[in-house]
Amino acid sequence: MTNSPQSASLEHIRVLDLTRVLAGPWCTQNLADLGADVIKVERPDVGDDTRSWGPPYAKDADGNNSTEAAYYLTANRGKRSITVDIATPEGQQVIRHLVMQSDVVIENYKVDQLKKYGLDYASLSALKPDLVYCSITGFGQTGPYAARAGYDFIIQGMGGLMSITGERDELPGGGPQKVGVAITDLMTGMYATIAVLAALTHRERTGVGQYIDLALLDVQVAMLANVGSNYLASGQAPKRWGNAHPNIVPYQTFATSDGHIIVAAGNDGQYRKFVQVGDYPELATDPRFISNPQRVEFRDTLVPILAEMVKKKSKEEWLELLESAGVPCGPINRLDEVFNDPQVQARECAIELPHPTAGNVRLVANPIKMSATPTRYNNAPPLLGQHTNHVLQELLGYSEQQLAQLRDKNVI
Template sequence: MMTTGKGALDGIRVLDLGRVLAAPFAAQMLADLGADVIKVERPGTGDDARRYGFFGLPDAGGGRSPESSFYLCGNRNKRAITCDIATGEGQEIIRRLAAQADVVIENYKVGDLKRYGLDYDALRPLNPGMIFCSITGYGQTGPDAPLPGFDGLFQAMGGMMAVTGIADGEPGAGPLKAGPSLVDIFTGHNAAAAILAALFHRQRTGEGQYIDMALLDCSVAMTSHIMQDYLVGHIPPPRVGNGGNGGGPADLIRASDGLVYISAGSDRHWRNLCGLMGKPHLIDDPRFATSFLRGKDNRLAAIAEIEMWSMHHSAGELVEMIRSIGCPVARYNELPQVWEEQQVRHRGLKVAVDHPLGASVDLIASPLAGMAATPATIRTPPPTMGQHNKEILRDMLGYSEEMIGELAARKVI
């Protein structure tokens, strides 16, 4: 169900010129927190995200509508207009909206908005307190700055793919891209954090600012402690497949009817697990004397010992037994099973909203919904293309019905 109420960013207006995922996701985070976000799309075609994803909501004829699954994940709580920024009238609309915005978010290639007179330098005189966030693949400066780039490129380039995948020497070994577009999502989170910091700075000083956010920068940063291992030891850490990055054993373990993930990283966890398995002799086995040996050097041997026991029990039994000794464990879930988890249901992580097409659509709840005073909420569904053209042009910018009709007829909106 949708909820109402003022959020932490109530009164903040955001102009969302983003496409695909990283920029729209950043804008959606601000929208979830109560900001009034106006999404701008190209007339006729809209955000490229509308053509991504495997599924879309059905249109009136039963075919796939532009409301794709990919688009739906990053655009709730927004109002939407269409605007052709290649036209003078379209540029004027953007300028007038930017003049009223606290934040502008865009992810055009470097220099594209400058061609239309809609870059930060052009818009800042209209609104000196504006926060302008540009999200690009490689950043605004440097030899690669003009290049386009998408998530997979940066998983490969920034090191994340090098440390993801089956370990060398095992079947199927090699680098592997993560399933979700994690660099896009991480960049969206960083952009939202930077914007919130900039808003706080403006509150104290009255100054707006420009934010240069790059997927490349974020892709390197998100390898985090693994990259730090390399910077300290100067030896690339090996891929460990599903193995944990801390102590061990931490890995997927086979049950009689599925898989569970166990994380027995401390010595206490290992002793308790050995007792549960009826294998107390493993506690003094020199192969497993330390967490590092169990999780890295002798990881496969430790897993083999566990699976000789675990495969005689169901996944449900394993979760119950291993939890009873205080050891972290979770069932491995395929996507449908995620929504059967009692804790997932308790936390309300799936939210049903009514969509303008007449269907109800399930959306993923914001992790920021746990804020006690100003929780992130889902107030409106992702808008259809140009859904709020009249509302915004008439009520915010003062355009007459006749002017709006003329702009629509010439496909400016």
């Protein structure tokens, strides 16, 4: 897939990226992987906040730390970086000129912050009516919380995710828990990608652009999925179940003699096979555990017995036994085990790109696999302002003298 000579789905699209941190850059990296020309606008001398969110840093060719934070590398490949101070009139004019050469603007500034610079949707769409403009904020453009700053961790709490994530309150370690990655940011970036593609499709049919208002809180509520739907149908707020399932037993994690596994016995036959290969055949016929409703009722009796059973064998022994018996199972892998897994390697889930200061950087691949227009990985995440001169000369025809004047005024 890397550097494919085939055409890319979005190679005719240019995106002006006024985002930073994760939700917005995740969206624009998706668009870049699909072939769009993404121009990342950053603050002079500082750049995206995540450039300083280290360690860890990428290693250079000699194995020493570079200045490229791994967090920044996560969401910025395939883009061209330019530095523009949008707080200056000259910088605002540069952005307007670039908008006229772009199809999409994506930003994640606070509500109305870009309005004072004349870079809001109303101002820019007056110049370019077919512009697709996407705003990403914590709480959206309307409502009593619109002016608040939104952070993934806070939204996970406010949006209900932490109320259903974590061990049961009555067990050791019980209590609310956030997800191990900034899942709300990432899902907002994914929804933004979908929305931009839908708006571009609409524009191709009608010639008309539109405004997209995306909020982290809205996304968090939406991604509750069946749990949210269950509440709306029943009026009963669900509780945390840790790694267990509220309706199926056994469907959870277990500690083996040397690690942890997941057992997902979704029916009575799978349960019987589980206890039989574990040398506890009496559990298959015990009337308290003979069917799933009974196992759910007597969960607190059965699960400790199963936990003792599982501890008697190693992780690899259990995985081999359960897979042979047709019982759904899986390991809980550390990331070294993830990236060494033969299936992960066969699916090319990690890629390597040459970098101007960090040698070759290893990155997580885009999971989209397309036959006619595969994802592209043309460039590593750019250095701060790496493409300023080239972009302003190529797209706007700025002369060396104009660039020097803007640089003298610290505009670029």
